Structure formats: structure tokens, C-alpha cells
Amino acid sequence: MKHIGIVGCSAEGAALCYRTICVEGPQVLGHAYAHPEVSMHTPSLAQYVACLERGDMEGVGDLMLASAHRLAAAGADFLICPDNTIHQAFDHVQPRSPLPWLHIAEVVAAEAASRGFRRLGLTGTRWLVDSDVYPRALAARGLACVKPPDEERAEVGRYIMEELVNDRFTPACVAYLQRVITNLAAQGCDAVILGCTEIPLVIDERNSPLPTLDSTRLLARAALRHAAGLESGDGFIRP
Numbered sequence: 001m002k003h004i005g006i007v008g009c010s011a012e013g014a015a016l017c018y019r020t021i022c023v024e025g026p027q028v029l030g031h032a033y034a035h036p037e038v039s040m041h042t043p044s045l046a047q048y049v050a051c052l053e054r055g056d057m058e059g060v061g062d063l064m065l066a067s068a069h070r071l072a073a074a075g076a077d078f079l080i081c082p083d084n085t086i087h088q089a090f091d092h093v094q095p096r097s098p099l100p101w102l103h104i105a106e107v108v109a110a111e112a113a114s115r116g117f118r119r120l121g122l123t124g125t126r127w128l129v130d131s132d133v134y135p136r137a138l139a140a141r142g143l144a145c146v147k148p149p150d151e152e153r154a155e156v157g158r159y160i161m162e163e164l165v166n167d168r169f170t171p172a173c174v175a176y177l178q179r180v181i182t183n184l185a186a187q188g189c190d191a192v193i194l195g196c197t198e199i200p201l202v203i204d205e206r207n208s209p210l211p212t213l214d215s216t217r218l219l220a221r222a223a224l225r226h227a228a229g230l231e232s233g234d235g236f237i238r239p
Contacts, residue, residue, distance in 0.1 A: 001036050002227040005076025005099065007067040008042030009083035010165045013197025013216055017082035020220035028224050036227035039074045041067040045165070048086060052127050061092030072098040080104070080223045082216055084195045085128040094237060105137035106235035107222045108193055108215050112143055117191040119144045121184030121210065123177065124195030126157035134195060146189050152180050164198035174202050182209045 004021065008014035018038060025035025043063050051059035064086060068079055079101045081087065087104055094101070112120055122134050122145055130153070135145040148156065159173045177199065181192050189210060194200050197216040205212055222235055 002077040002229075003037040003039065003075050004223050004227050005068070005071030005074070005079045006038065006040035007064055007071065007079055007081040007083075008040050009048050009081065009086050010045055010198065011042070012165055012167060012201060013082045014040060014042060016197065016201065016216045017080070017220045020217050021224050024221065025224060028228055028230065036224065037075075039071055039076055041070045041074075043067065049161075052085065057089045058092055060086050061089035064089060064093050065096055068093070068097050068099060078102065078223075078226065080219055082197045082219055084133065084197065084215055085125045085131075087133045088127070088131045090133075101237050102219060102222050102226065102235045103137070103237050104215055104219045104235075105133050106237070107218050108134075108195075108213050109137040109141050109143065110235055111218050112138065112191065112193075112213055113141045115191070115211075117143065117211070117213075119146060119189050119191075120213070121146050121148075121181065121187070121189035121192040122195050123148070123156055123180060123184075123192060123199060125160050126153045128195055129153045129156075134193060146184055146187050148180050148184065152183070156180060160196050160198060164196070164201065169202050174207065177203050178207065178209060185210050 021038060022035045026032050047063055079099050084104055120138060120143055122129055129147050138145045163170060163173055184192055191211040191213055193213045194203060195215055200214045200216050
């Protein structure tokens with residue numbers, strides 16, 4: 001059984017990922033209460049936000065690498081990061097990482113392809129949606145990525161950073177996200193990527209106007225399968 005290292009960023013997304021690994025472990029491993037060994041390291045979110053606000057992707061990558069080295073020292077066999085936004089720094093991280101990674105966007109893209117989706121709407125922070133993290137991963141599988149307009153990107157980002165990461169879940173946030181997803185459906189999207197690891201706390205298959213790709217739980221499940229020796233390798237990237 002492999003030891004999972006979680007490179008944490010925001011608390012709510014990292015906690016959901018960790019809980020998913022532990023709660024769903026028995027279904028995968030076939031034993032009550034069983035799950036792989038898990039370690040997590042999380043610097044202050046303020047450090048990440050400061051780097052993002054000044055566009056310092058190298059600084060973001062350095063924070064991720066500092067966590068990676070701490071987790072390697074703790075005995076982790078591979079790494080995951082339950083934060084979509086900071087994957088913008090992955091090209092800086094990968095060549096210097098002490099351990100291999102499961103890449104969240106690659107995991108989501110593999111799931112989208114396996115479910116037959118072709119045109120994916122993207123939700124997440126403004127930093128993520130403005131980036132090429134998902135367009136690149138989806139394009140590699142022949143899938144299209146549709147982004148909300150600037151005004152919607154900004155408002156979704158505000159809800160994420162002012163409410164969701166701070167453990168605030170309001171009806172106004174849910175309603176706004178539903179409106180954004182409805183607009184993506186009107187643009188021909190056949191599914192929506194919940195590309196902020198906190199969005200699945202308020203949007204899921206029960207209240208979304210489109211089928212959802214829950215990046216947080218998909219990453220956790222891929223890590224669980226890989227730790228158990230059952231992973232196909234989709235999304236697995238070595239340094």
C-alpha cells in the first residue's frame with residue numbers, strides 16, 4: 001500500500017480530499033475502516049494568495065516544492081494537490097519534485113473522456129479560469145474547454161475567495177453558480193468541471209444544471225486507487 005502525500009493549499013478543499021480518501025477507502029480496499037497512510041503539509045494560505053496576486057508562479061511552485069520535500073521526508077510515495085489554481089505552477093514544480101504526482105486536471109480530463117463528454121464548461125477562481133491548466137489537459141484528449149465571460153469569472157472568484165475557502169456556504173453563492181452553469185449549458189457544454197476544490201461543497205449532481213466533474217473527489221479517488229495498486233496511470237506524472 002502506497003503512502004499518499006497531500007500538498008494542501010486551502011483548508012476546505014484539502015479537507016474534502018482527505019475525507020474522501022479515508023471514507024471511501026473501505027469500498028476500494030474491502031476492509032472496514034481501511035485507507036492508505038496519508039500525510040499532509042499546508043503552508044499558510046496567505047502565502048499562496050500573495051504569490052497569486054502578484055503573478056508569481058515561481059513563488060507558488062516554491063511553496064509546493066517545500067511541501068513536497070516535507071512529505072517525502074515523512075515517507076510519502078507520491079503526491080497530490082487538491083487545489084486547481086496552483087497547478088499553474090506545475091511546470092516549475094515537476095522537474096524539481098522529489099516524488100511523482102497525480103495531476104488534478106489530467107485526472108479530470110481522463111474522467112471526462114471516459115464518460116463521453118466532449119465540450120466542458122469550466123468553473124473556478126479567476127486565476128484558474130484565465131490559465132491554460134484545463135484547456136491544455138482537455139485538448140490533449142480532443143476535448144473542448146468553454147470559459148465563462150469575464151464578469152462571471154470575477155464574481156465566481158469572489159464567492160470562492162470570500163466565502164467558500166472561509167467555510168461560508170450561502171444560498172446566493174449556490175444560485176450564482178447555478179446561473180453560470182446554465183449559461184455554459186446554453187453554449188453547448190455537456191458537463192461542467194467543478195474546478196475549485198471547494199465548489200463541490202455547494203454544487204453537485206443534485207443541483208447542477210449540467211453533469212458535474214468533481215475535481216476534488218476525482219483526485220482523491222485516483223489517489224486511493226493508485227495507492228492500492230489499482231490505478232491505470234491516467235494523470236500520473238513523474239519528476
